[in-house]
Amino acid sequence: DGGITQSPKYLFRKEGQNVTLSCEQNLNHDAMYWYRQDPGQGLRLIYYSQIVNDFQKGDIAEGYSVSREKKESFPLTVTSAQKNPTAFYLCASSGTSLDTQYFGPGTRLTVL
């Protein structure tokens, strides 16, 4: 059963903590993406990776970090430097950076 999985579904963070969101895909896609969605807003690109061991900043990368050590995995770390991290985080993948993007189920992060 091919697809994109994200975990956890819900995540609570205390002030000053770093947290890591997981994203895994078994679609054999080269490109992977992280977006953030706030209520009533469109999706904003945080980071993207077009190939293993390479990634680029998106529009709102400050306070976030990523790695791409395996083709299947693209974890996102929300650091304590991100001042307003409460949001819905969506991971997506595509065959190449020019192809249609498909989304995982999302992780809802709340700062306590």
Added chain:
Amino acid sequence: QKEVEQNSGPLSVPEGAIASLNCTYSDRVSQSFFWYRQYSGKSPELIMSIYSNGDKEDGRFTAQLNKASQYVSLLIRDSQPSDSATYLCAVTLGNYKLTFGKGTLLTVNP
């Protein structure tokens, strides 16, 4: 300047009617255009993609693209209550970046 614009709605239509959702974009060299549907609390799911001028039909959905006017629309025929969701327009700007509009909330009333 906003890159992808949509009417935020809400757009309310009766069951069985045609729902028309509109989107304009700013980059004349955009090549790929997508409509995603997002139910409340869920992730976006792809409905349609369109790459050339004209109409593209898939079941009850028709995407229309007019590159000269920088305009893309989605028509939903025979609207059903299950179509009630936020519809996101997404446009590839430049060579890779997929930019999303803020979405239009559609409500189909039984």
